[in-house]
Amino acid sequence: MPRLSEVIAALEKLWPPERAESWDAVGTVAGDPDAEVTRVLFAVDPVQETVDEAVKLGADLLVTHHPLYLRGTTTVAASTFKGRVVHTLIKNDVALHVAHTNADRADPGVSDALAGALDLRVTGPLVPDPTDPAGRRGLGRICELEHPVTLRELVGRAADRLPATAQGIRVSGDLEATIRTVAVSGGSGDSLFADVRAAGVDAFLTADLRHHPASEAREQSPLALLDAAHWATEQPWCELAAAQLDEISDRSGWGLRVHVSKTVTDPWTAHAASNATPIPTGAPN
Known part of the structure; x- marks a missing residue:
């Protein structure tokens, strides 16, 4: 079986930490480099x-998209919820x-997985990575549909x-409008509106669209908007990433079980439509 350091080296070839945004916190948070991983x-x-799920499963390594400590901390006391996570991991x-914005920029990355989940054909990155001469890495993806559909169908x-x-999909636009091309971005995407407009x-x-950026985008163009839950737009990456590690394991003879x-970790647990009976807590809409 491989050591943790060997598995981490393989993961960092997929998602090099130097490609993360400067504000991000990626890499190994806890773990003994010499420990075996099965x-x-x-x-x-x-x-x-998810940490409890890893323990119950008997996992030696938990790989997440979101960081545990995106900002600095002065304590890992178990009296705090993040400290309790650290204690559970170590015990x-x-x-x-963690692979966060370095996985967003990867080829394939988070937005490729999102596009794949909807059977969209990726034609290139929405915001190209200037360090990639092949022009395949970057934030978001520009996609084409196999054949035009209405916004309602999309x-x-x-x-x-x-x-x-619980959120489902929020929509802005004429439901009967014809859709041929789609930009996708896993996670929060309203900082990318200028790039989306430029892509035509x-x-x-995407996810987490705020009122003012969405309103301004709609006023400037007939762009249709689909706002999904943040977690839902990034969960498909877990399947992609697991398949990538499976392939590495098979090639290396590691025999990892991936x-x-x-577990749904979206923080919203219910949705009540206007003038409708509220949905019981925990029931998705």
């Missing part, structure tokens, strides 16, 4: 639920490794294909 769990969030010999596809959450696409699928968490 089982790996991929998840979006390093919260207590149970579970390592934690929304239905997104609702069917992405993991169920018919629709933009899993993807099915």
Whole structure:
């Protein structure tokens, strides 16, 4: 079986830490480099639920997209929820490794997985990485549909294909409008509106759209907007990343057992439509 340091070296070839944004916190958070790794769990969030899932599974390594400590801290006391995560990891010999914006920029990366979940053909990055001469890396993806669909049909596809959450898919635009091209960006995407407009696409699928940027985008162009839950737009990456590590394991003869968490860690647990009976807590819409 490989040591943790060997598995981490392989992961950092997929998602080099130097390609992360300067504000990001990626890399190994906990773990003994010399410890053996037999089982790996991929998840979006390093919260207590996914750490407990890793322990129950018998995983030696938990790989998450979101950082545990994005900003500095002065304590890992178990009286804090993040400190309790650290204590659980260490007590149970579970390592934690984070691939965040370096996985966003990768080829393939988070937005490739999102596009794949909706059967969209990627034609290039939305914001190209200037250090990539091949022009394949970068933030977001510009995509084409196999054949034109209405916005209503695209929304239905997104609702069917992405993991169920309380939010579902929020939509802005004429539901009967024809959609041929789509920009996608896993995670928060309203900082990319200028790039989306420059791409000239018919629709933009992302998460965490705020009122003012979305309103301004709609006023400036007939761009259709699909706003999914943040977690739902990034969870498909876990499947992609697990498959990548599986391939490395097979090629290296490691025999790793690689899993993807099915735990829904989206923070929103219910959605009540206007003038409708509220949905019971925990029931997705």
